[in-house]
Amino acid sequence: MGEHLVELLLLLDACRRGGARTSTAVVPYFGYARQDRRGRAGEAVGSRVVADTLASAGADRLVVVDPHTVALEAMCAMPVEMLTSVPVLADALAEETPDTAVVVAPDLGAVKLAEHHAGRLGLPVAVVRKRRLSGETVQAGEVAGEIVGRPAVVVDDMISTGGTIEAAVDVLLAHGALADVTV
Incomplete structure (x- = not known):
């Protein structure tokens, strides 16, 4: 899962550096969606970290399929389109x-x-x-x-x-x- 995320981040960066006006990240499986809140002090909110990282790499929009939680939309600084299978x-x-x-x-x-x-x-x-x-x-x-x-x-x-x-x-x-x- 991690290597696919890094590959997506590199593709987004390449598109941004190549002059793309907008980039949409299509993520059929948002693997960090289960980490949508802290269970105890000191835990990371993985879905927020990944969403912020996608935005930093150049994603202007996110398309996900059946995310673990609809709260993902509230965590993202970019528009999120949720599809269902x-x-x-x-x-x-x-x-x-x-x-x-x-x-x-x-x-x-x-x-x-x-x-x-x-x-x-x-x-x-x-x-x-x-x-x-x-x-x-x-x-x-x-x-x-x-x-x-x-x-x-x-x-x-x-x-x-x-x-x-x-x-x-x-x-x-x-x-x-x-x-x-x-x-």
Whole structure:
């Protein structure tokens, strides 16, 4: 991820030095978006640092796909255009997903995304209640929604370690969802 960011910064600088009047940074995956606030004193706000660095390198506008948080727009000194991949992904899922399936948010942060997918697919939503124990360890125990005997489609905007997805799938299976799980 870091080397791609440096490559983008170098391209922006080259465009600026080459006389470009404007430059738009198109970032399909804004990898530092999860760092959108300080968890404790002394932590960096990575998304703000990256946004400021893009602007310093010459970006006048930023286009991102499904950022982890809409707060990214407020952190940027430049205009931000947010695109979504949900229609394309939901259309692809529609071809493979039975109408008895349920769309599952693996945590509260993914509820809006799950509802967006479910709305396009005409399916109900379930939510897994998760608690993060550490950076890599999560605990999931409850599911809100009807999942018994249904295939599940788990949607999340970002997977770093896979811990949230693994915990969600384990809980879904333990509570009666079919083993036919799509992530």
